[in-house]
Amino acid sequence: MKPAPFDYRRPGTLSEAIAALAGEPDAKVLAGGQSLVPLLSMRLAAPSLLVDINGLPGLDTIEVTGEGDEPGVRVGALARHAAVLASDDVRRVQPLVPLALADVAHATIRNRGTTVGSIVHADAAAEMPVVLTLLGGSVEVEGPSGRRTIPADELYVGPLESSVGHDEIAVAAFFPALRPGAGVGFEEIARRHGDYALVGAAALVEGESVRVGFLSVSDVPTVVDLSGVADDELGDAALAQLEPMDDIHATAAYRSQLVRVLTTRVVRSAQEMAREGM
Amino acid sequence: MSEELHDVRLTVNGTTHEVRVPARRLLSDALRHDLGLTGTHVGCEHGVCGACTILVDGAPMRSCLMFAVSAAYHELTTVEGLANDDGSLGPVQQAFMDCHGLQCGFCTPGFLTTITAGLRQNPHPTHDEARDMIAGNLCRCTGYQNIVKAVERAAELAGTAAGESPPEPPRPGSAQLPSEDRDEDTASTGLGA
Numbered sequence: 001m002k003p004a005p006f007d008y009r010r011p012g013t014l015s016e017a018i019a020a021l022a023g024e025p026d027a028k029v030l031a032g033g034q035s036l037v038p039l040l041s042m043r044l045a046a047p048s049l050l051v052d053i054n055g056l057p058g059l060d061t062i063e064v065t066g067e068g069d070e071p072g073v074r075v076g077a078l079a080r081h082a083a084v085l086a087s088d089d090v091r092r093v094q095p096l097v098p099l100a101l102a103d104v105a106h107a108t109i110r111n112r113g114t115t116v117g118s119i120v121h122a123d124a125a126a127e128m129p130v131v132l133t134l135l136g137g138s139v140e141v142e143g144p145s146g147r148r149t150i151p152a153d154e155l156y157v158g159p160l161e162s163s164v165g166h167d168e169i170a171v172a173a174f175f176p177a178l179r180p181g182a183g184v185g186f187e188e189i190a191r192r193h194g195d196y197a198l199v200g201a202a203a204l205v206e207g208e209s210v211r212v213g214f215l216s217v218s219d220v221p222t223v224v225d226l227s228g229v230a231d232d233e234l235g236d237a238a239l240a241q242l243e244p245m246d247d248i249h250a251t252a253a254y255r256s257q258l259v260r261v262l263t264t265r266v267v268r269s270a271q272e273m274a275r276e277g278m
Numbered sequence: 279m280s281e282e283l284h285d286v287r288l289t290v291n292g293t294t295h296e297v298r299v300p301a302r303r304l305l306s307d308a309l310r311h312d313l314g315l316t317g318t319h320v321g322c323e324h325g326v327c328g329a330c331t332i333l334v335d336g337a338p339m340r341s342c343l344m345f346a347v348s349a350a351y352h353e354l355t356t357v358e359g360l361a362n363d364d365g366s367l368g369p370v371q372q373a374f375m376d377c378h379g380l381q382c383g384f385c386t387p388g389f390l391t392t393i394t395a396g397l398r399q400n401p402h403p404t405h406d407e408a409r410d411m412i413a414g415n416l417c418r419c420t421g422y423q424n425i426v427k428a429v430e431r432a433a434e435l436a437g438t439a440a441g442e443s444p445p446e447p448p449r450p451g452s453a454q455l456p457s458e459d460r461d462e463d464t465a466s467t468g469l470g471a
Contacts, residue, residue, distance in 0.1 A: 001323040005281050008301030008347055030348070037343045038324035041304070050301065052348055082337070106414025108392060109325060111337040112344065193413050 003040035010052040014059075014142060014169065020051045021167045022144060029053055029169055031077060034105070034113035035121045051169075053077065059171060064089045071177040072137070073097070077117070077170055081110035093177045095273070096135065096184035096202060100127040103186070106194040120170045122155070122162040122220075125196045127188070128173075129156060130221040134202050134213035137175045143168035159219040182206040183273030185266035188215070189258055191249070198250045199258035203266035205274045210234075212263055217244050217255060226267065234267050235260030286350045290315065291359030299346050306330040308346035309356060317357040317387050321416070328415030331388035332356050338395045357387035360394055369435035370394050370428070379428035381419035388415050393429050397436055403429060 011017040021027050027049040030036060039045040053059065061076035062084060073093050075084055084090055085101040097115075104110055104118065104127050118128045119139060132139070133152045140149050141164050155162050164170055178184060188200030200215040212234075213223040224241040226234055244255035281300045288295045290313065297312045306323075309315045309332070321329035323342045330341045333355035360368040367375065370393045380386045389412060396403070396411035403411060408429040417425060 002304070002307075003302040005300065005302055007282065008284065008345075010347070030345075033345075033348075034325060034340075034343055037304075037345070040302070041324055041342070050345075052345075054348055055351070106328075107411075108328065108331055108338045108340060108414045109343075112334075112339045 001041045003037075004043055004046040006040075006047055007049040008052065009049065010055050012055055012057075014056055014171070017051050017053055017056060017169055018143060018167065020049070021169070024049045025166050027051055027166065031117040032080065032113035033117075034109050035118070035123065035126075053169065061172075062087050062090060064093055065174070066177075070174075072175050073177070074172050074174050075115050076172050077114060079115055081105075081113050081115055081118070082107065084115050085110060090175075094135065094175045094184075095178060096131055096186060096204070097175055099184065099186040100131045100202060103127055103188050103190075103197070103200070109194075116170050116173045119155075119173050120162050120164050122160050124156075124159060124219050124221055125216040127186075127197075127200060127202075127215060130200065130202055130213040130215045130223075131186075132173060132175065133221040134204050134211060134223050135176050137173060139164070139170050140172045140174070141165070141168040141170050147171075149174075156220040179206055181274060183270040183275070185269030185273065187262050187266050187269075189262065196249075199244075199255050199262060201259070201262040201266045203263075203270040205267065205270040210267060210270075212238055212266060214238075214242065214259065217242055217259060219245070226263070231264070231267075235263045238263040284347050286346050288313070288346065288349060288354060289352070290354045290356060292353075297346065301345060301347050303346045304342050305332075305344040305346045305349045305354075306341040308349075309341060309354075312346075315356050315358055319384055319387050321384065321388075326416070327385070328388040328392065329385050331391045331415065333391050333395055336395060336398070338392045355391065355394075357390050360390055368394070369439060370397070370432040373428040373432035373435055374425075377424050377428040377431050379421065379424045381417075381421050385415060385417045385419075389417070389425060393432060396429070397433055401437060401440075402433060405430070408433075 009020045026047050028047040030050045030052045059076040059078040062079050063074045065072050065074050073090050081101055081104050085098050091098050118126050119132055138149050138151045157163055183205045185203040188197035190197045197216050202213045204211050210226040224238050226237055229237040239259055244252045246252045283298045286297050295313050306320050309318045319329040321327035325340045325343045331338050332341045334352045362368055370390050374380050408426050
């Protein structure tokens with residue numbers, strides 16, 4: 001269980017980091033490494049080069065945006081899950097982020113892992129890709145031709161595959177603010193506390209609009225629209241738009257049952273938040 | 279093909295070490311093999327078991343999920359750094375001894391580092407918070423009841439050492455276990471409280 005050899009660079013500036021990636025299609029960016037290092041150790045991945053961005057200045061930021069910009073929170077590429085989870089600003093502006101982060105692995109992993117890293121790692125069993133997709137957030141990436149913004153619905157193209165180019169570095173993720181009168185909910189079921197979820201669900205209720213995002217159901221984060229569906233039909237209505245998968249952890253039938261149960265629960269908690277405020 | 283080696287300066291338990299390692303050297307292996315600090319144990323080597331947990335700038339992290347080359351810029355604390363300055367057991371170590379918190383001992387270094395940091399963040403954990411503090415560490419001997427007791431005992435010991443008035447009455451769910459748990463504890467260890 002040791003990684004295969006790779007070259008290693010630890011640049012001091014973003015432009016050096018982008019230059020290091022150029023011409024290295026098999027390179028990977030190392031931030032927190034909490035998903036990447038196990039893949040390397042198990043030799044499921046063997047990049048030619050790791051570009052360690054932990055030395056880049058100004059990327060550990062958590063900022064509230066607004067005043068001219070779209071209101072929300074912007075999380076930099078080196079902000080650790082633990083810092084984002086502990087941020088009062090994030091909790092106030094978009095409570096779905098800490099609700100979901102509390103279920104990201106264990107505190108020890110959250111001390112090193114980064115929220116942006118988790119988003120661009122594009123694991124359909126992870127929490128933050130679903131949160132970003134449900135909220136209609138985005139990722140800012142920088143590459144040789146400058147900076148661009150990728151909306152969440154164009155980010156996930158397949159299992160562990162995102163539309164971030166191999167020569168680009170994700171520098172921040174943007175989570176839109178919760179609108180007044182809206183509510184969110186999050187819940188997941190895992191075999192062991194802190195483990196990957198068998199199924200997880202996040203709900204966003206805004207006026208008449210009811211949308212629910214699922215993790216570990218498909219091979220990419222999946223959001224379904226349940227606006228106008230009666231409360232006791234939510235689970236079946238969600239299932240009609242999903243095809244839960246079989247794998248070693250759970251059968252498709254069990255996942256379907258979890259979808260039914262969790263959909264009802266998260267929509268109910270989101271409706272309560274919408275009614276009562278945070 | 280010879281692999282490129284990197285000169286890395288690691289600061290562990292206040293001492294600076296120079297090592298020359300390939301980039302792929304896991305921090306856990308650098309501590310054990312290059313520095314001879316074998317107190318840090320390696321269990322699953324993919325971040326699940328928690329045995330290799332060390333403190334990085336005071337925060338618990340998995341040393342098997344970091345590379346030694348990335349650790350150069352941090353203050354590292356391993357289980358070898360948890361004893362008191364006079365060499366006696368630190369409060370968490372003493373609590374494990376008092377409460378029979380270890381059996382085979384393989385997982386213990388990861389628990390000790392995790393709890394040391396956890397009590398700094400939350401010096402008076404409730405019973406539930408004590409359980410949550412160690413939720414990311416596995417003990418294959420399944421000695422969890424006594425490990426939870428050790429967390430609560432360590433909080434008492436650390437509080438006393440820090441000059442807090444020692445006879446702090448146990449809060450509900452804190453030093454005393456809820457009664458439904460207590461029977462199970464006594465039965466499983468034969469040691470009682």
